[in-house]
Amino acid sequence: MRRWIDRLRAAYGGGLRHVLLMLVCFAVAGWVVARLAGEPTAGRMLLWFVGAAVAHDLVLFPIYATADGGLRRAVRAGRRGAGPARIALLNHLRAAALAAALLFLVFLPGILGLTPDTYRAATGQERVSYLARWLAVTGVLFLISVAWWAIRWARWRRTPRPQ
Template sequence: MRDRFYGAGTPHALLLLGCFTLAGWSVFYLWGEPTLWRMALWFIGAAVFHDLILFPLYAAADGLLTRATGTGTATRRAVLNHLRAPALAAALLFLVFLPGILDLGEATYQAATGQPRISYAVRWVAVSGALFGLSAVALAVRWPSLRRQDASRR
C-alpha cells in the first residue's frame, strides 16, 4: 500500500513518526544529564564502527558462506540460514558481553561490587556452541522434509 505523496505508505510513516517522537523524548529527558556528550559520543562511535568496520566484515563472511553452500535449493538455503542464526546470536552476545569475555575492567568491577571478576570467555564459547548445536538439531529434524521439497521441485 503506497501513498502518492509518501512512497513507503502510511504504516511506515506512522512508525517513523513514533520512532522520532521516542528519540525526541529521550533527548529532552536526558538534556540536563552531565554525561550526555559521552553517551552521544559512544552512540555515534558505535554507529560509525558498525558501518565502516563490522558491516563489511560480516557481509564478506556471509558472501563466502553463501558461495560455499550455494542457494539453489531449499536444502542449501536451510543450511545457510541454520548457520547464520547462531552466528548472529553468538556475535551479538560477544558484543554485549565484550568486557567480560576479554577480561576488561577487572578493577572497576571489583571496586563496584567488591567481588573478583569472573571471565565470561568459557561461558560465551559454551553458549555459542550450544546455539550451533541446537541449530544443527533443528536442521536435522527439518532435513527429510527439505529433501522431499527439493525432490518435488525437480
C-alpha cells in the same frame, strides 16, 4: 480519502500506517532527546553512539559481509542441487552467528579480560573468565541451530512433492 492515500503513497513511498509509525518513532526519539538534554553525560552518550555507528559502518559491516559471502560460497560448494535446504542451512547458521556476535558484544569486557577492578567494585567478587563460557554457549547455539536444520531438512525430504 482513497485519492489522498494514493497521493501520499506516490509522494512518500509508503502507506498511511508507515507514516504514522514513523511519526510515533520520531515522537519517542524526541522525548528521549528532551530527557537527555539536561543529563550531564549526554555528550558522552552521543559520542559513544556516533562512535558505535562509525565503528559498525567502517569496521564491523565489512567483516561480517565478507564472512557471510564466504559462508554463502561454502554452503553453495558443499551442496549441489535445489535451493530450499541450502537456503535454510545458510539462515540457520546466520541466526547462530548473530546470537554469538551479540553475546560477544554484550560481554566484551569480560571475554577480553578488561577492567577486573571495575567488576570487583561492582559485584564484590573476583572476575572469572567469560571466554570459555562464551565459546561454550556459542558451540551450543550452533549445535542447536544445525540440529534444528537437520530436523527440518529430514521433514522436507519426507514430504511428497507434486511432479
